[in-house]
Amino acid sequence: MMKFFRKHRKAVSPVIAVMLLVAVAVAAVGAYFIWFRSFQTQTQKSVQESSSGALGGSLQMVSMTDDGRAYYVVIKNTSGSTITLNAVVANPGSDLNNTAGTATIANGSIAAQATQTFTLTPYNWASGGIIRGTTRTFTFKATDAATPPAEVILIHTYTDS
Structure with a gap:
């Protein structure tokens, strides 16, 4: 067997x-x-x-996303006074200032200890706008309303999706 x-x-x-x-x-x-x-x-x-x-930065990046046409940025003001967003520079890319047509910003100021959402629209980029996989460094330039007023800078790196 x-x-x-x-x-x-x-x-x-x-x-x-x-x-x-x-x-x-x-x-x-x-x-x-x-x-x-x-x-x-x-x-x-x-x-x-x-x-x-x-x-000691008084601006904190909460989140950043894109839909292929614009960037959606949520920023928190961690200071004790109002901060006004003056400009956003993307590298590579061109300026995303808060003037009409270059960046849509509903309200350029963020109250103390508040969170604000901004929509940043690329304008006249040599690279053709938002391209999936492109890593960019965003520099957010703002002014703190404290006495004396101070310049606030937030730098954030983001990869286009």
């Missing part, structure tokens, strides 16, 4: 076994890469928020 089982016993081909092993290894590396990138992004945001507070 034992000879019968040995004769008809089928094994997995070595070629198929190697292919399965490689597929499992590639899947594991892919999963690790995805996990690592999400961890890296979370850490980067945390460090950026911590450094903003440590440097």
Whole structure:
């Protein structure tokens, strides 16, 4: 009876076994890469928020997104006085000043300890506007209404989606 089982016993081909092993290894590396990138992004945001507070900045970036035509920016004023947004410069790109046609800003001022949403529309960019995957550094220039008035600068790096 034992000879019968040995004769008809089928094994997995070595070629198929190697292919399965490689597929499992590639899947594991892919999963690790995805996990690592999400961890890296979370850490980067945390460090950026911590450094903003440590440097005494009175503007804090809450979030920034885009829809392919405009940027949507949520900024928090952490100071004790009103801050007025004067200009936004994107690099690469051109100025996004708060004049008509270059940036749509419903209200250029942010009350003390308040959060304000701004819509920034690219105007006359040599690069063709918002291009997915392009990393830009935004410099937000503002004036603090405290006595004496002070210039406030917030720098934020964003990758177009």
